[in-house]
Amino acid sequence: MDKRLKRILPRVQKPARYTGGEYREIIKDKAAVDLRMAFCFPDVYEIGMSNVGMRILYSTINALDGVWCERVFAPWDDMEREMRENGIPLYALESGDPLTAFDAIGFSLGYEVAYTTVLDMLDLGGIPLHAAERTALLPLVFAGGSSCCNPEPMADFLDLMVLGEGEAMDNEVLLLLNRAKREGWDKRRFLRAAADIPGVYVPSLYDVAYHADGTIASVTPKDGAPETVTKRLVRDFENSPFPTDQIVPSTEIVHDRVNLELFRGCVRGCRFCQAGQIYRPVRSRSAEKLVAQGIEALEKSGYQEITLSSLSSSDYRQLGELCDGLLDYCVPRSIGLALPSLRADNFSMDIMQRVQKVRKSGLTFAPEAGTQRLRDAINKNVREEDLLESCRVAFAGGWNNVKLYFMLGLPTETDEDVLGIAQIANDVLHCWRENAANKNRGVRITISTSCFIPKPHTPFQWEKQVSREEYLRRVRLLRDNLTARNVVYNWHDAETSEIECILSRGDRRIGAVIEQVWRSGGRLEAWSDFFRYDRWTKALEDCGIDGGFYTTRERGAQERMPWDHINMGVKKEFLLRERARAYEGALSPDCRHGCENCGARALNGGACDV
């Protein structure tokens, strides 16, 4: 270990996250590999190591002969200070080598507020921030992940972005880079060739022009780059790689358990939900395979907990079979099975009760809106009767802790909808009084609200976000009407949501703002410890940008969106149709009760939900 590092580690919190050396870390002979990749996650170790996508890609990239992929995370602020003071550049955990030793530096972008951390990691690693400053072929700085569905705010900093599912394409990019390195291509030649790989977006090959009012006039491809870049996906999800032999961290991480991915995509089509749109079409893995993979992963990791992950686990067709198969293995071994993302319906409650044989956790539901009218408008197919019935079963079964998640500021929301949330809280409380197995233990009902953020590639991408003042007025209205002692109300701050809105729906001009915020000290801003709203307002002002242009302005149906040249599968006509239905308060059926022809299946050879 580096001597300087050894000296600072005793002074920082949780040093084990900075050392590597975990069980099953992949070590290769660096003299014998052709290409070295640094997989960078723009948050701390505990968050990054909990990311399933990173786990999969670490395995698929390292499966390539002659390529060594290592992990890099952002240090917490005490560690970063020590590193900067002692001249230690950001390094990869496996080899301890600085970022400058790598040929490819790839970031996983899943949360827009982490953008400043990307810049900080590049800088701490001694890599020039701007793509234009990096004139040599190596290192290539690129990114993937769900936030890339609007690649524009980070366009200045990244050489290329991979759209869609990394295991479907990252290796193609790396092999091309390897060839370019071997044959001595210049960067321009490589980027031009990379742009021919389906799913690869090279920002520097597109010119953006603006109208006088600030909206986008045109996005023009250069050098024969494609007009539209379409995301890549794994077609055969049943047989796509799931590493059962993963690294087991030696220090506690956020999701410290086996994570089994049931399916990708979602049949529900909630109109506010970006994940529900951009991961389409739905592709599942069979229960038989999942049980086998789950058991294998438990045996190889030694974990005492396994969780099922998907966007809506209740919609997994073989959920009963899967749970039974896993429980047969888990119960005799005291292994916990967790089942998040369940819907509030009878079937799910039945499963819940079977699963909780080992350990009983809290119950969480996300009705999202307070009245049936608004739930219909956002296409959240949950009725209050279902929710209360689920609570009845839960309270009778001994649960006494329910969490309910809502959004404020949804399109068409009125004060009546806000007060509807208070009504639901009261109804749930009443339900507990009527049905509690043991009233002496009391009950705790937690209501949480966050501020709605219109997201790219959703039916609400044209909508305005309510102002911070208006969000806070609605928060106060709700708070004043949540009077019961057993009801706790938490609200997400509106400031982060406003910035997240700018970053998710921004165009290339936002890059300067991100850089300015980083220059004034912004990093790890996904942590409220480090987020400073005034840094953003100051940077927007310095760059002469009106934040309201990106947040509180409703966009016209004809306006060109910054991400219109990115095809995530769902068609714009479908999104507009869904938006119109929201204003009519009309539901759309879930995909299994009527295909609405969103367009995503075309990316999967016409197959969906099979």
Place this chain on the structure above:
Amino acid sequence: MSEKLRLRFTKEGRAVYISHLDLMRTMQRAFQRAGYGLKYSEGFNPHPILSILLPLGVGTSSVCELMDFQLAQETDLAALPDALTAAMPEGIRVLETYPEGRKVRELKWLRISGVLEYDTADVLAVRDGLQRFFAQETILIRKKTKRGEGESDIAPAIRSIGFAAEARRILLSAVISAQEPTLNPDLLVSALAQLAPELKPDYAEFTRQAVYDAEMKEFR
């Protein structure tokens, strides 16, 4: 069945930064991975029966850690050390497993070695200074306790201590009290920082070498 067993293991290299709590989790998982089921406690929230005799501070190495555990089933103990080592993160090696370990309260002394690094100081002068400093009858240091700050004399907890000078570093070898009172080796450096700052190393690291009973017989 399920007799009490004791494990002797090392914790070195990158593993020295694993905290006590994380080490407990790591041990539990390593047993699972190696295919040895640990015996669980009875009760509402069953947990595996595992205990590490003298929790080691973060940053300190050891070649003589001891841990007690019980297995769910009778097992061939001869194969266990290698199988467990193969399931461990870098830096943890299982040396042996045996039944009927001695009672924890009979453990008294620890032999430690240390490397004290001096970037600029004259190590020969420092060595003599260290010898004089630790030869004192009493070494009263301020110590943070649960009830605020207290004073404590660490001299009685040092049974023997010696120093050898090398280029830009001094090698320490000492026998210190393992429990009642427990002397954390880092306190040797704290004592210098408080009472003889000119002798304080720029960096120090310690390794537990062996554990003994009150009669200085090896503790097993």
